[in-house]
Amino acid sequence: MGPLISLLALLVQQPAAPLEFLQSAVREHQIVFLGDIHPLAEPKLLVSDLIRTQQEDRAIDLLALEVAAEQQEWIDRYLASRPEDASILVAHPRTLRAHWGASTEYLEIYRAVYQWNEAHPAHPIHVLAADLRGWPIAPLTAHMATGGFVNRDIWMAAAFRKTLLQHPTWRVLIFMGGYHGLKGVGGQVAIGRVHDRFDRWFAGYLADDSTEVYSILTDARQAGTHGATRMFEHLTRAADQNFAVPLDATTDAVQEPLYDVHQEGFELEFWPSRFSLRRAVDAMVILNRTTPITAIE
Secondary structure, three states: OHHHHHHHHHHHHOOEOHHHHHHHHHHHOOEEEEEEOOOEOHHHHHHHHHHHHOOHHHOOOEEEEEEEHHHHHHHHHHHHOOOOOOHHHHOOHHHHOHHHOOEHHHHHHHHHHHHHHHHOOOOOOEEEEEEOOOOOOOOOOHHHHHHHHHHHHHHHHHHHHHHHHHOOOOOEEEEEEHHHHOOOOEEEEEEOOEEEEEOOOHHHHHHHOOOOOEEEEEEEOOOOOOOOEHHHHHHHHHOOOOEEEEOOHHHHHOOOOEOOEEEOOEEEEEEOOOOOHHHOOOEEEEEOOOOEOOEOO
């Protein structure tokens, strides 16, 4: 653990604020992935703060969201409304990820885009509903559920590539649940007695197709338990505030970095189980202080 301890010592001296880190990542990389943690407000606030504080010469052109593709119509109608009419989104709560809890923080992401576009008509931000059409599906059988799960990311990646091909110079921020940002890692999902294997997550399929994605995984302790990664348990010692850090060889000491997911009737295992996390993501945002999302009433 010696190298990892030296990294922790460096973080104690120079912890990077998540917003400043994300701003730098967007300046230095054309495509950046930021992982969401669905029940928490902080990742959503980070995205809206980035949009509100960005400079026009380094502004993103596209914001890709984990929203089902058929919701694109309502997103476009909202962005075209004059005056601003956020009720369009509220009336179609799947635009706000209602299955995870439609929140004011997620709505503020759209509002930040709207306000940016009003102030910068020559450089608008486009919003892409990048998830599978109809997701989340209501499967009739366990086989349908596992099949949808294992095919979802490859289908999303294929659709996303089409947008990139049409706009190859666009600067992009992708905001989805953190596992979708993993590269070089697959896994196995089991629902009841039915299980299925998949090779990659969303960012992994893009990377395999030579699309460079700078991936930032967000992690936090939820409901008093551990985070999604064992890396969190080590890095959280570095500071008591929220911070971001790039991963390097010093973090290779954590050789089984991801916790498998075990819930009633659902299991998710990562494959391979032992690997260097920096081969799957480029950086992490560590949330020591968190706030639950605020439900829209």
